[in-house]
Amino acid sequence: MTSSTVQSIRTLDKSGNDITSVGFQRFGFDCEVSLDVLRSLYLRPHYVTTANEDKTERVDTKESNDPAPSTNGGYAAYQSKSIYHPQSHSISYTTLSRFPPVKLLPQAGRKRVLVTGGAGFVGSHLVDRLMLLGHDVTVLDNFFTGSKTSVSHWVGHPNFELVRHDVVEPFMIECDQIYHLACPASPVHYQFNAVKTIKTSFQGTLNMLGLAKRTKARFLLTSTSEVYGDPEVHPQHEDYWGHVNPIGPRACYDEGKRVAETLTYGFHNQDGVDVRVARIFNTYGPRMNPFDGRVVSNFIVQALRGEDLTVYGDGTQTRSFQYIHDLVDGLIALMNSDETRPVNLGNGDEFTILEFAHLVRDIVEDVKRTDDGIASPRRVNIIHEGLPKDDPQKRRPDTSRAKASLEWQPRWTVRMGLEEMVRYYKAKMAEGSL
Numbered sequence: 001m002t003s004s005t006v007q008s009i010r011t012l013d014k015s016g017n018d019i020t021s022v023g024f025q026r027f028g029f030d031c032e033v034s035l036d037v038l039r040s041l042y043l044r045p046h047y048v049t050t051a052n053e054d055k056t057e058r059v060d061t062k063e064s065n066d067p068a069p070s071t072n073g074g075y076a077a078y079q080s081k082s083i084y085h086p087q088s089h090s091i092s093y094t095t096l097s098r099f100p101p102v103k104l105l106p107q108a109g110r111k112r113v114l115v116t117g118g119a120g121f122v123g124s125h126l127v128d129r130l131m132l133l134g135h136d137v138t139v140l141d142n143f144f145t146g147s148k149t150s151v152s153h154w155v156g157h158p159n160f161e162l163v164r165h166d167v168v169e170p171f172m173i174e175c176d177q178i179y180h181l182a183c184p185a186s187p188v189h190y191q192f193n194a195v196k197t198i199k200t201s202f203q204g205t206l207n208m209l210g211l212a213k214r215t216k217a218r219f220l221l222t223s224t225s226e227v228y229g230d231p232e233v234h235p236q237h238e239d240y241w242g243h244v245n246p247i248g249p250r251a252c253y254d255e256g257k258r259v260a261e262t263l264t265y266g267f268h269n270q271d272g273v274d275v276r277v278a279r280i281f282n283t284y285g286p287r288m289n290p291f292d293g294r295v296v297s298n299f300i301v302q303a304l305r306g307e308d309l310t311v312y313g314d315g316t317q318t319r320s321f322q323y324i325h326d327l328v329d330g331l332i333a334l335m336n337s338d339e340t341r342p343v344n345l346g347n348g349d350e351f352t353i354l355e356f357a358h359l360v361r362d363i364v365e366d367v368k369r370t371d372d373g374i375a376s377p378r379r380v381n382i383i384h385e386g387l388p389k390d391d392p393q394k395r396r397p398d399t400s401r402a403k404a405s406l407e408w409q410p411r412w413t414v415r416m417g418l419e420e421m422v423r424y425y426k427a428k429m430a431e432g433s434l
């Protein structure tokens with residue numbers, strides 16, 4: 001995808017207004033950034049392609065002569081200078097790159113922020129935002145599900161540090177805020193090594209709370225809607241205690257996050273650690289691992305490849321899908337607010353999985369038609385496969401607390417978010433990395 005395509009995308013919010021930026025100024029913390037700048041970080045190719053090796057130098061020269069980036073364009077100037085050589089199927093990586101402009105904050109307004117799991121799907125978007133806002137960001141990641149490429153555009157920046165580290169081991173650093181995200185989140189990944197998942201949730205959270213206690217940093221735990229299990233209350237409000245099978249296949253994650261919440265409030269009540277707890281509902285967006293088995297990535301990749309969409313069970317189970325930028329807005333608002341109770345962050349638009357399969361299929365066809373002028377030769381089929389054990393039958397957040405305490409509510413429609421994610425996977429396919 002070229003930078004001019006990136007800038008020509010029109011995105012409308014739930015009220016029909018154009019979305020040109022994400023974030024807001026709230027609780028004394030400004031988290032607003034231009035959507036085009038963010039897009040230039042995740043919709044951009046990772047390298048420039050040359051038709052043949054002789055053109056390498058010409059491409060480099062042309063790029064270095066690009067006009068200085070401005071707020072109304074010139075995003076190509078931040079694009080990777082790595083070069084892909086199709087003839088030899090090789091890449092010339094470079095350490096030379098111009099970073100997107102970040103805010104110049106006075107020392108007093110600049111936070112030292114630690115993001116565990118910062119190379120993951122949610123983490124990398126949070127990191128982009130915090131970096132553009134001018135803060136000092138340290139990412140901890142063991143790269144089990146995270147990927148270096150999701151934050152590689154910041155490596156070398158003076159405000160950024162990337163550390164390969166597993167949170168089950170202690171880690172010491174001076175910081176003001178800790179966003180604790182580290183843990184595999186897709187059912188396929190978290191069930192791959194159940195004991196490690198529990199250990200990550202328990203020991204990892206214990207280590208990071210210990211760090212928060214020592215540094216007096218504010219600590220935000222990213223918990224999950226899965227603490228409500230297969231809920232008997234609908235929609236799920238934060239006061240609902242949940243319905244979790246403690247020995248089922250999902251328990252390593254559900255119970256792991258429940259004990260992580262218990263630990264978090266233990267440190268808060270006993271030691272006065274300043275804590276925040278976000279219960280995140282199903283979230284999707286660019287950089288979601290296409291092979292992590294979750295429904296949004298599965299359906300989009302299947303539809304793009306012309307494969308059948310796999311609905312598990314009869315597809316009457318429901319989920320409510322939130323776009324990544326809304327989540328990042330909510331996480332930052334929560335971190336900087338005074339709300340210490342758990343807060344649901346999710347989108348209330350609920351779909352059965354079968355309805356959702358139809359929607360994704362339509363959107364993939366629409367994007368292919370409008371962006372590439374390609375009408376799909378045939379509609380992909382929607383087929384049914386076995387329902388995984390303990391799969392929650394319904395899920396929708398009650399977000400009244402987030403609205404009251406954080407003045408936060410989702411802006412992105414599912415259609416707008418899905419269109420953007422389809423474009424991202426299409427670009428990955430064109431690039432040959434998917």
Ligand SMILES: O=c1ccn([C@@H]2O[C@H](COP(=O)(O)OP(=O)(O)O[C@H]3OC[C@@H](O)[C@H](O)[C@H]3O)[C@@H](O)[C@H]2O)c(=O)[nH]1
Pocket residue numbers: 185186187224225226280281282283293294295296298299310311312313317319353387388391392
């Ligand atoms: O190809 C698929 C994949 C999934 N599904 C179904 O789609 C629904 C959603 O499945 P996902 O794997 O995307 O996500 P789940 O809701 O089961 O779990 C998620 O919950 C909230 C977060 O904390 C986590 O990201 C994740 O655990 C389930 O009912 C699942 O059975 C399909 O029908 N087909």
